[in-house]
Amino acid sequence: MNISFRQLRLFKAFAETGSVTAAAKLMHVTQPTASMQLKDLSNAVGLPLFEFVGKKVYLTEAGKKLAVTAQSIAQEWEAFDQTISSIKGLERGTLKISVVSTAKYFIPKLVGNFCADHPGVDIALEVLNRDAVIARLENNLDDMAIMTQPPAHLEIQDEVFLDNPLVCIAAKNHPLVGKKISLNDIAHEFFVMREVGSGTRMSCDLFFKNKRISPNVRLTLGSNEAIKHAVGSGLGLSIVSMHSLTEHDLKVLVSVLNMSDFPIKSQWHIVSLKGKKMSPIAQIFHDHLLEKVSEINESLEHIY
Structure with a gap:
């Protein structure tokens, strides 16, 4: 099967946006070029990867599998790029985090501190409801997710890092x-x-x-x-x-x-899919979170 990395990146963009035009814009190619590459990709796979129903695009079963594969390859390449940068003594790359909405009260400050210490790192932070965070987790879109109630239906790596009274x-x-x-x-x-x-x-x-x-x-x-x-x-x-x-x-x-009986005990969890390897940047941010736990707890002293 003769498929290029560029085609996979284009298909990843197409799967995420649901639009040939939007994918072409992200990949800095013309819409006809994008359409031709997606057609060539389907021919190389030997099965339809998507179909249009009305004005909406739907991935076929083969298309869904390819989207997952393209996502995994992109993350592996990002991790490799970060590793090489680390060997060179550089810190650069993109860190992708999704958090449930209540985490917005403390995560942005932690991200800000992290960015100040690591100016070469770009942050993609998604603040969503729990269902949306789990959907991103299922599709392996982020380096990590932060929530209080990890999903029971997924095989995950789950680490408690902070109390949530x-x-x-x-x-x-x-x-x-x-x-x-x-x-x-x-x-x-x-x-x-x-x-x-x-x-x-x-x-x-x-x-x-x-x-x-x-x-x-x-x-x-x-x-x-x-x-x-x-x-x-x-x-x-x-x-x-x-x-x-x-x-x-x-x-x-x-x-x-x-x-009496309050506060109710709850905890914040760092979650990723089981078997997922942290990129070098994600590992540094993970350690940053753990180092800041006492500082976050001190910020709650105004409650009582």
Whole structure:
């Protein structure tokens, strides 16, 4: 099978964008050239790699397999390039990370510190919901993913690196603020919760199930910022990550309730597909994360 590396890179771009025109633009070739190379690639494989239904493109089974292969080869080449740069005494390359949305409260600062120490490294940081992060993990699109609830259906490498305590918050004028309370005191309260499937919601659901409590969920929202404002407006209590609470939130919007059985224990995980080898840049960033754990924990001291 006579296939060039350039053709594989083009097909990777085509698979990711779903567009011949967009793939051609990424590869800096004309659209007719891209179309011809994709046709030659299909002929070399001996099977159709994609089909158009209406105006939308769909990869065939062979196309999906080739997309995975092209992605793996591209990552191996990036790792090789980084290794050679390391041997030469250089640090350059691209680090790809996907994180669930709650991680946006501490990951950007860590990335910023890392970039300051390693100016030759480019960062591609995706902040997404848990399902989208898992989808990228399934397709091996990143060097690593950071989340609180790793998927059970995938074979993964999973390393815990940071605690993620979950606390119960209320509006600053709520009558329970400032009191020592128990779960019984919130039995009839309304709750504003994250969407089903988010890491925070999964931890909360498991906690309440173990306590044999059915919280009265009045409202479901897809972001921590929306939840904090809803709670601050008196729409109910909520359970959020300590990492998501800023000094401004605690001064203006909400208060953390002093409740037995809280904080709920949760943890941040560094996740990748099983057997995946870290590139030199990814390994350096991984070590950087572990070195900064105590600093991140100190940043939570404003909560209590």
